[in-house]
Amino acid sequence: MSKINVLNTNGEKIKDITLSKEIFDIVPNDAVLYDAIKLAQNNARQGTRGVKGRSEVSGGGRKPWRQKGTGRARQGSTRAPHWYHGGWAFGNQVRNYETKQNRKERVIALKSALAYKVINKELVVVDTLGLESNKTKDMKNILNNFKVERNVLIVVSELNENLILATRNLNNVLLLEADEINVLDLISANLVIADMEAIKKIEEALA
Numbered sequence: 001m002s003k004i005n006v007l008n009t010n011g012e013k014i015k016d017i018t019l020s021k022e023i024f025d026i027v028p029n030d031a032v033l034y035d036a037i038k039l040a041q042n043n044a045r046q047g048t049r050g051v052k053g054r055s056e057v058s059g060g061g062r063k064p065w066r067q068k069g070t071g072r073a074r075q076g077s078t079r080a081p082h083w084y085h086g087g088w089a090f091g092n093q094v095r096n097y098e099t100k101q102n103r104k105e106r107v108i109a110l111k112s113a114l115a116y117k118v119i120n121k122e123l124v125v126v127d128t129l130g131l132e133s134n135k136t137k138d139m140k141n142i143l144n145n146f147k148v149e150r151n152v153l154i155v156v157s158e159l160n161e162n163l164i165l166a167t168r169n170l171n172n173v174l175l176l177e178a179d180e181i182n183v184l185d186l187i188s189a190n191l192v193i194a195d196m197e198a199i200k201k202i203e204e205a206l207a
Helices: 030-044 103-119 136-145 161-167 183-188 196-206
Strands: 003-007 013-018 123-126 152-156 173-177 191-195
Touching (some): 030 183, 103 196, 152 183, 152 196, 161 173
Parallel strands (some): 123 191, 152 173, 152 191
16 A cells, blocks of 8 residues: 655645555556546537538529530539639538547546556645635745646645635646546646545545
């Protein structure tokens, strides 16, 4: 089982806790993790762009001129792609990019993402993240104590107004509750900061 230090908001060690072996100490499954990342990215695509083909644009009901005798090339419609106001040839069409993954695979992928955070030493556990004020400056000071330089994911057991207001103007900070964590946000974060209650909730959910 993996042991990890529990810190306070000043970055000082208070104690250590043992993480669940079945979640944080598994051998990550890269194939399932890759599928989960692609699923999240695909499902985020809207696929709402599209253009009209020659059968969808208005007009062009009759033949513009007779087939023979005019000296011009034969034409069947003024809405062919090479005509002005004609339909678009081979244009983009509205489509659904949504993909699916089995529930067991989704659980394995989430466990793998959490295991990688422990392996790469990118998981910080704090006793509590309760803030007395809603100032962004105070949140920045806490993050500086944890030597945050790039993207950070903060996971808490329960959101509170001070925490929401203190983090909402920080571009490199994403705040989530324990039951909202997902593979893409975990992998995208260079550091994950979670309070003890959030860790307990995650272990209960994935047990």
